[in-house]
Amino acid sequence: MDKRLLSNRVKVMPESATLQMAQMARDLKAQGKDVINMSLGEPDFDTPEDIKDAAKKALDEGYTKYTPVPGLPMLREAIVAKLKRDNNLDYNINQIVVTNGAKQAIANVCLTMLDPGDEVVLFAPYWVSYDSIIKIADGVPVVVYAGIDQDFKVNAEQLRNAITNKTKLVLFSSPSNPTGSMYSKAELAELADVLKDYPDVYIISDEIYEYINFDKGHQSIASFDFLKDRVIIVNGMSKGFAMTGWRLGYMAANETIAKSCIKIQGQFTSAANSISQVAAAYALNHGIYPEMTKKFKERRDVFIKLLKDIPGFKVNEPHGAFYLFPDISYYFGKSNDVDTITDSVSFAEILLKDAMVATVPGTPFGAPDCVRFSYATSIEIIEEAGIRVKNCLKNFR
Ligand SMILES: Cc1ncc(COP(=O)(O)O)c(C=O)c1O
Structure with a gap:
């Protein structure tokens, strides 16, 4: 093959680990194997009926054309109202950009703000795509790891130590994928206090799991007035409203960043899907669907x-999202008669092969001692998975 066929950008990019595991699970299923798939990052629930009805109505009403790149005014207004209602944050509609999923919002911001060599402080464990998106935008991820002993949450000292004069952004999610951990207001205040000293550092706060939180209540780092202008909130419909396939996300930022993100998005993809936008406006005006969160808990x-x-x-005991992220390093070096577990990747492969339970190894999340289980599935299946995993690992000594 021609050496120059593919760009270096894509050559160095790993395949999405979550999608890889999901594919392996699907392949085994296609062979008739009874696989339990706990690798997926999406709610198992269907989109609520009333949201689907809003989409059907949108079609009938002719929402079938291009919309303005930053989104339909009615949706941007619904987002402004949501941010006020749920987060007590004041934005105007010029600060809101509707995107093709939250993923695009993160890409928009990185492409808008990073020059080659700019550093992005990335809290690990992190969602797999962050690392690749930063690199696509020619940024340099600076990983700060918080292990299970600190509930996977980065503290003020760690953040301060990671910031250099090349730092442009800090990126994290709360509730977190893959750990489910959530930063409390006090914990965010400590981080905000550090960031007070670095007025050129901006923060991407990925809050896509906001509505899937169990008891502590979601907090946004944008709620600190002195920081708000430097925070880019990323959120979307995929998780809280079980709308992964609708591809609808959004961001809220200062007007300069929002305007530039609209410019980038206008060249790449234009606006998000018109029908999804109308349905999202309906859903956001309706607010949280608590039944789903109750079931996840x-x-x-x-x-x-x-x-x-x-x-x-x-x-650990996560307070949000729908993942458990146990540290399984105890098994490294242990063997049954056939295989040896050497790391989180071989651990996940063996679980899939021997227990028929698909998970995602922690390595691509920046946490090589852990493995991610998604519990977005029924209690019966969760119980069966627990039994299978336990029985499989019994043989490793
Ligand atoms: C932390 C986090 N951010 C963003 C996304 C992307 O969401 P969307 O489907 O809106 O692109 C995901 C999806 O898995 C996620 O886990």
């Missing part, structure tokens, strides 16, 4: 108990 409780019962697993 029940499942979390069941699954934590099961995983805690497996020898060697260290499990």
Whole structure:
């Protein structure tokens, strides 16, 4: 093959680990194997009926054309109202950009703000795509790792130590994918206090799991007045409204950043899907669908108990999202008669092969001691998965 066929940009980019595991699980399923797929990052619920009805109505009303790049005014207004209602944050519609999923919002911001060599402080464990998006935008990820002993949350000292004169952005999610951890107001205040000293550093606050939080209440780092202008809130419909396929996200930022993101998006993809936008406006005006969150919490409780019962697993108690991210490093170096677990990747491969449970290894999340289980599935399946994992690992000594 011609050496010059592909760009270096794509050559150095890893395949999405989550999609890879999902594909392996699908392949095994196609062979008739009884695979439990806990690798996916999406709610198992269908989109609520009333949101679907809003989309059907949008079609009938002729929302079938290009919309303005930053989104339909009615949706941008609904987002402004949501940010006021849920987060007590004041924005105007010129600060809102509707995107093709939250993923595009993050890409917009990185492409808009990063020059080659600019550093992005990335809290690890991190969502797999952050690292690649930063690199596509010629940025340099500076990873700050917080392990299970600190509930996977970066502290003020770690943040301060990571900032250099090349730092342009800080990027994290709360609630977090892959850990489910959530920063409290006090924890965010400590981080904000550090950022007070670095007025040229901006923050991407990925709040896509905002509505899937169980008891502590979601907090945004944009709620600190002195920082708000430097925070880019990223959010979307995929998780809280079970709308992954609708590809609808949004961002809220100062007008200079928002305007530049609209410019970038206008050249890449134009506006998000018109029908999804009308449905999203309806959903955001309606607000949270608490039934889904209640179910996720029940499942979390069941699954934590099961995983805690497996020898060697260290499990934290996440307050949001729908993942457990146990530290499984106890098994590194252990063998059954056939295989040896050497790292999180071989751990996940063996679970898939022997227990028929698909997970995602922690390595691509920047956490090589861990593995991610998604519990966006029924309690019966969660219980079956717990049994299978425990039985499989019993043989490793
Ligand atoms: C932390 C985080 N941010 C963003 C996204 C992307 O969401 P969207 O479907 O809106 O592009 C995901 C999806 O898995 C995610 O986990």
